[in-house]
Amino acid sequence: MDTTGLDILAQKGYKLEKKLNAGAFGEVFAAVASNGDRVAIKVISFKTLSDEIREVFLPREMCALIFSRHQFIVPVYDIVRTEEKIYTFLEYCNMGDLFNYIVRHGYVSQALAMLWFYQISNAIDYLHNKMDVAHRDIKLENVLLNDMIAKVTDLGFAKCCRDNQTNSVIMSNTFCGTPGYMSPELLYQVPYNPFLADVWALGVCMYIMINGCYPYNSDDPKLMLEEIKERLHDKRYRQGIHDHVRWFTNKMLVYDPQKRPDVKVIMKYYSDNKYKTNLEWFPISAEEGELG
Ligand SMILES: Nc1ncnc2c1ncn2[C@@H]1O[C@H](COP(=O)(O)OP(=O)(O)O)[C@@H](O)[C@H]1O
Ligand SMILES: [Mg+2]
Numbered sequence: 001m002d003t004t005g006l007d008i009l010a011q012k013g014y015k016l017e018k019k020l021n022a023g024a025f026g027e028v029f030a031a032v033a034s035n036g037d038r039v040a041i042k043v044i045s046f047k048t049l050s051d052e053i054r055e056v057f058l059p060r061e062m063c064a065l066i067f068s069r070h071q072f073i074v075p076v077y078d079i080v081r082t083e084e085k086i087y088t089f090l091e092y093c094n095m096g097d098l099f100n101y102i103v104r105h106g107y108v109s110q111a112l113a114m115l116w117f118y119q120i121s122n123a124i125d126y127l128h129n130k131m132d133v134a135h136r137d138i139k140l141e142n143v144l145l146n147d148m149i150a151k152v153t154d155l156g157f158a159k160c161c162r163d164n165q166t167n168s169v170i171m172s173n174t175f176c177g178t179p180g181y182m183s184p185e186l187l188y189q190v191p192y193n194p195f196l197a198d199v200w201a202l203g204v205c206m207y208i209m210i211n212g213c214y215p216y217n218s219d220d221p222k223l224m225l226e227e228i229k230e231r232l233h234d235k236r237y238r239q240g241i242h243d244h245v246r247w248f249t250n251k252m253l254v255y256d257p258q259k260r261p262d263v264k265v266i267m268k269y270y271s272d273n274k275y276k277t278n279l280e281w282f283p284i285s286a287e288e289g290e291l292g
Helices: 005-013 051-067 098-105 111-130 194-211 221-229 241-251 263-276
Strands: 013-023 027-032 038-045 076-081 085-091 142-145 148-150
Touching: 005 013, 005 038, 005 085, 013 038, 027 142, 051 076, 076 221, 098 142, 111 148, 111 194, 111 241, 111 263, 194 241, 194 263, 241 263
Parallel strands: none
Antiparallel strands: 013 027, 027 038, 038 085, 076 085, 142 148
């Protein structure tokens, strides 16, 4: 972090501790106060941003961040802007992001995956149905863990996608997101319903959590589309996945967006289904490994 950044931290009563990550658009640091409290600071430099990101996406991210208040969305404490950079102070999530967690531990138990899914989908339901905002970059790297509680972050591509006058969905033409999480309609690059593309990405998150691998090979979008059409993911579930968990995950990985349920319906399936599995869905202390 440069000296201006360190000065800003000092003014707020924090000392730089370490760099947590360098993301696509900036760097994230941890800082600590004299009483031991930690924060995360996301630093975005205007210089490295294209005009479009600076003028369109960044203001949206800031706006979405400021107005989103939800128990499963990483809260923002403060935003400081200088000529060159923007510093966002966020709740520090002490267990890092969920992608790294899976890389380190492998797949998680179905019970733990369902618990985290519950938290993530609640945050997305809030964005979709209370804020009219689609996240548009749902992936495990953008879900953080604070004391094992999953919280959604990185609203860099988030956008208000509902016309308030007609209450209709505003289709997206920006093909943003991350290849492995892209829905077929995004891969085809046709205007898409961003809320339903989010549901697909939620399905990919669930799939990775329980299997420890991506549902589709995303090196080449054409091949990925072929794999999706053949529903290859369904043949690649790990042994021991409960029928209902598989059914539930497949409900999100539906090829035709018009037949894909929205997040409200997914949450209803979630609660209807949890009684059918004999899994302990809300473990008090979640254990690694197979429960189901
Ligand atoms: N509040 C936080 N607590 C702990 N780690 C964080 C926090 N915010 C971000 N990170 C780490 O930094 C990474 C990048 O942050 P993110 O907000 O997703 O930025 P980008 O837009 O660059 O992807 C995350 O995937 C995570 O590993
Ligand atoms: Mg990110």
